[in-house]
Amino acid sequence: MSGLGFETRQVHAGAIVDAEAGARVTPIYQSAGYVFDSFDDGVERFAGRSARRAYSRNDNPTNVVAARRIADLEGGVDGVLVASGQAAIAMALSALAQAGDHILTTDRLYEGTREMIRGALRRQGLEFEALPIDADEDAWVAAVRPSTRAIYAESIANPLGEVVDLALLGRVSARTGVPLVVDNTVATPYLCRPVEHGAAVVIHSTSKWLGGHGSVIGGAIVDGGGFDWTAAAARFPHLHEPRPHGAPSFAERFGAAAYSAYLRSVVVLEHGPTVPPSSTFLLLHGIETLSLRMERHVANAVAVADALQDHPAVARVHYPGRADGQAERVARLLPDGAGSIVSIDLAGGRDAARTFLDGLRLVSQMTHIGDVRTLAIHTGSTIHGKLDDAERAGLGITEGLVRISVGIELVDDIVADLEQALDAVLAAGERTATRRSAAAQLEAVHP
Known part of the structure; x- marks a missing residue:
């Protein structure tokens, strides 16, 4: 046409x-x-x-x-x-x-x-x-x-x-x-x-x-x-x-x-x-509604990437053109947006990923991308679960990597759910640190 x-x-x-x-x-x-x-x-x-x-x-x-x-x-x-x-x-x-x-x-x-x-x-x-x-x-x-x-x-x-x-x-x-x-x-x-x-x-x-x-x-x-x-x-x-x-x-x-x-x-x-x-x-x-949905998907993904960038539980946000040396390429090839997958590396590794994913309320923990709903998955134990540690590392798949397919819900609701789950990660880390500190003190008193 x-x-x-x-x-x-x-x-x-x-x-x-x-x-x-x-x-x-x-x-x-x-x-x-x-x-x-x-x-x-x-x-x-x-x-x-x-x-x-x-x-x-x-x-x-x-x-x-x-x-x-x-x-x-x-x-x-x-x-x-x-x-x-x-x-x-x-x-x-x-x-x-x-x-x-x-x-x-x-x-x-x-x-x-x-x-x-x-x-x-x-x-x-x-x-x-x-x-x-x-x-x-x-x-x-x-x-x-x-x-x-x-x-x-x-x-x-x-x-x-x-x-x-x-x-x-x-x-x-x-x-x-x-x-x-x-x-x-x-x-x-x-x-x-x-x-x-x-x-x-x-x-x-x-x-x-x-x-x-x-x-x-x-x-x-x-x-x-x-x-x-x-x-x-x-x-x-x-x-x-x-x-x-x-x-x-x-x-x-x-x-x-x-x-x-x-x-x-x-x-x-x-x-x-x-x-x-x-x-x-x-x-x-x-x-029939692809363009409308993609505009919302992209806008939401950018907002999610921005919101999670400075969260203390997040070591790195992966989104095309951000801190990866590809900004020029993204601007040249993807002027209307770079998709709606945002992956995050959690500083606490696999345990942090488990706490984060199990703490989600709105976001669905499942394998799929491109849904109107926001979805998340720990790739290292699922999609990349058949690879050994060296193979995963060679692909940049860390123990704390979580892939998020950002949907078209109200972005404030998406961010709020992700942030409360990340806050749970921080709280769990603090509890773990407290327990380790207490154990160390007991070990010092009763070696």
């Missing part, structure tokens, strides 16, 4: 009006398949020569609307919906790489992604190499091999909020002919559009801010439409090989959208990570 603003497109892009009833809201097409008009119509649909759908595994009308809307908001040419954010990562990379291929990543990724990389994806024969998030352009170019099939990054890393220089990685992609794949979940297309910086593919966990209400699981993959798949034919022969029965290749038939066409009609169709249209119905309602 060129020429229209983001706020308008989040409501209208990709929408359909039901032909029978005229329903203005996209209906839930709760159907596994679709009736063929004739024998020949079925042949044409399965051969991919018809624009009409054959099966809901990869082509449900409700899901298509949401995929096209997300693609429009990201500035891409097409999108595909899948069952979760993890499925989106797996499918996006499977459409690019096969056993023996090499993928470059930053060293700051969500732990669930890292777990899949060192687990299922490695078992499938993919090789991954991580570079520091602040590696320079020449270092990235030098790391590219003939077998490299993707550069993978998160626009805002979860949980510490490091911001990757997408413009730099976009230049690396252009210089090397390797597509840049960006997980834009934390930023959302309202705050950042990686395609504008050279990304070929954008991934979302739609369960988070796009859906926004913590009610559904889903993922999305957006084809940016700007990558030259023809020039990269040697790296991606599967997009250029003729299809069965003499049909043209994906690159010949779909051009700039060759990737998404292959993703939908081969990878997603064969793996089958289908998202239910009933979930997509809720996702669509979430997307």
Whole structure:
């Protein structure tokens, strides 16, 4: 919907009006398949020569609307919906790489992604190499091999909020002919559009801010439409090989959208990570208010970061652009805000984190982000619980780290709850210090 603003497109892009009833809201097409008009119509649909759908595994009308809307908001040419954010990562990379291929990543990724990389994806024969998030352009170019099939990054890393220089990685992609794949979940297309910086593919966990209400699981993959798949034919022969029965290749038939066409009609169709249209119905309602919620999320997150910065129980606040040397990068890439994850390091370590989390009254202690409700979790014992101490330390995950996904409640209420829980940490520390002092005095009198 060129020429229209983001706020308008989040409501209208990709929408359909039901032909029978005229329903203005996209209906839930709760159907596994679709009736063929004739024998020949079925042949044409399965051969991919018809624009009409054959099966809901990869082509449900409700899901298509949401995929096209997300693609429009990201500035891409097409999108595909899948069952979760993890499925989106797996499918996006499977459409690019096969056993023996090499993928470059930053060293700051969500732990669930890292777990899949060192687990299922490695078992499938993919090789991954991580570079520091602040590696320079020449270092990235030098790391590219003939077998490299993707550069993978998160626009805002979860949980510490490091911001990757997408413009730099976009230049690396252009210089090397390797597509840049960006997980834009934390930023959302309202705050950042990686395609504008050279990304070929954008991934979302739609369960988070796009859906926004913590009610559904889903993922999305957006084809940016700007990558030259023809020039990269040697790296991606599967997009250029003729299809069965003499049909043209994906690159010949779909051009700039060759990737998404292959993703939908081969990878997603064969793996089958289908998202239910009933979930997509809720996702669509979430997307319609994305800009409004993100403005509130960001404003609340900034206020929370400010309020906790000087609390004596807090050793450090992690929020993009604050005391991390990234202020210029954040201002350049995220002018409308740096998301709504605020992580705090508690000076008292794991015991302080336990006291803090168990003392929360309004804020929910649970694993999730991007909810309208404020959520908190101790990552070291949960999300990063399978790592050893050295591995956690290497990622900046301290014993006292708590991730807070700031919601849209009244910010005074959020801050008040966080501060009373932090005050409880201080009180517990004072009690512990008193007990230790008393024990030391007794030891001195009765050694």
